[in-house]
Amino acid sequence: MSFTADLSVWVSRQRWFAGKSHDPRLRILDAQPTREAVRYLVMDDAGSRPTLYHVPLARPAAGTDAETVASDASGPLIDAAQHPPFTIGLLADMGVDVERVRGSRVLTGEQSNTSIVFEEDDRPTIILKLFRTLHHGENPDVTVQRVLSDAGSPYVPRFFGNLDAQWPDIGRPGGTAHGTLGFAQEFLPGVRDGWSIALAAARADTDFTRASGELGAAVAGVHGALRTHLETMPADAESVGATEVAWRRRLSIAMSEVPAVAARAEAIASAYDDALARPWPRLQRIHGDLHLGQVLAVPEDGWRIIDFEGEPLRPMAERAIPDLATRDVAGMLRSFDYAGAVGGRDDAAHWAAACRAAFLDAYTRAQGAVELDDVVLRALVLDKAVYEAIYEARNRPDWLPVPLAGIDAALA
Template identity: 70%
Template sequence: MQFTDEDLGAWVARQRWYAGKSHVPRFRILDVQPAPGATRYLLMDDAGAVPALYNVPLALVDAPSEGDAVVSRTADGYLIDAARHAAFAVGMLAEMGVDVGRVTGSRVLSGEQSNTSIVFEEDGHPTIILKLFRTLHHGENPDVTVQRALSDAGSPYVPRFLGSLDAEWPDSGRESGVARGTLGFAQDFLPGVKDGWAVALDAAGERRDFTDAARDLGTALAGVHAALGASLGTVDAGPEQVASTGLTWRRRLATAAAEVPAVADRLSAIDAVYQAALERPWPQLQRIHGDLHLGQVLAVQDGGWRVVDFEGEPLRPMPERAIPDLPPRD
């Protein structure tokens, strides 16, 4: 099968989940691995300030079906994005330990930015959603760590966690020569939901009071924080932790001030508020969501809220996302 790094790289560079839009990519295939009904290509982009590793599973078919994303045509057939290939999607779900006996179909959600979400149906009804991570990192993805902990704790404020899947790949920067990280995970699909931003916009457009919905959302978030503290532990905010948090605040402030003149004009006043906060007694620190906004909460049909997408702040290095933080930040 004639297939090159350039074929794959050209396709990846056009995808919404490709994060290197600000530079000219320099791709190389780091590893090739077998996957259910497909082949997993791990593609390294060395051109950015920090190299990025992409998860690109491909399936070979004789002819593409409607809706398939064709990556390349070869002498053996067509290479398509395996996320849209049922054998791969269902096979990956089975590898996570999920019972797939009643699964009758799968489809990829549109509009994803950094990952690919696959919805599975049972007798025409969506019941499971699988998040396929497109950018891979060493270590368990925080989305898996946190969702599993909350689900195991019986939290009613998150979808039920069903399973996850890891892989290994070569990493010359590690003493072992191998890295290990999360390929994806599955959880219950919540039908008929609306994200919090849409709910808030509807309320504003109809001049409806959002107070009760906001109070319910606060209750859900408090429940998530309590469960995370109990499940993953808390730590005292000692001088080192407080100082480290202060450095993070000021680094972000400097970045914002460089981009927004109105922030730069208020630099001294903002810094004074930071200093006052750093000098006060602090609560205990714990795992938090880390990237919470109204698009990360879902209003469900029977009332109430579910919190999702616990990967943390996208621009923070993966190890930093697991550092205990202040719950009020969420």
């Protein structure tokens, strides 16, 4: 096969490739020489929205066992994320002091990006997130984590630096787009994500309310810092109208795909009407996709919140628009319900309710919290559960009772 064909086959097999629902049609948009590698920007035009992938390739070092991605006239090429001379060079380009860096390794399990851990003096200290899907504009994950780190927030890992690039884009003025390739931050050893901890607590019948409360305070602290250091805006008629359109669109889709949601649609729509009639707080930058899997517990040092890219299915430009901080609260409340249900508890609803209560109590009392309107919060919880019902009906029908129970609880 040709170089492009080999590259296309490899890209289409990666977990971060988002076009698995269609037959890909990949072409090389640009090839940019960089330290110890060539950065290929590969466009997939076959889906509903063109997607640009970031694929750096390098010559394998002697003795490497990395998979060959493709070959050219000079020999085989591997994923440059597996090539320490390239990855350490990325750190240096971000302004990070690499004098004590001794090596790097790719973390497994990543889905939408590639995470690379670096060791200084034989211990991991830095993690680099290499974005695989590129978008015009600075990635919200970089914007938010840099601002929070610079503000001294104790609830995010320390931010070290980021790297941008440009590429051809005939749809933009001047024919060039600019975006974020990746960023580096503090690596936190020994951490566990909130989902695995909550799930273990639910299964073992151990208390999770104290941890839920501490998490509520952490989310409030992040909201306060974002409100102080990034833009806010009033919830004007246009913003509220856009939210209403999104709510009703999701409900319409759910009604057509999930009969159980259709049976509840009138009550859900009424809850939306109630929320739309209320005064809303100022809109601000938020996490945008907050759940237990997006928080890390650091041994003896509390919670860290990560992955501020926002909801994966929303266009990148929309993720940077100020939104209701209450949306993050609603996302976490739904996550407690999932942990209780997946944990297989007979009293899952009671366990989750206790976690929700602890989270809300701590959040509302903590510095930085936005004032929560119960009517607006209920609508956002319902919207999240409606979204979940669509997802579960399409992908995990056995899990559909979880969001349906969440809808019933919110309506009650």
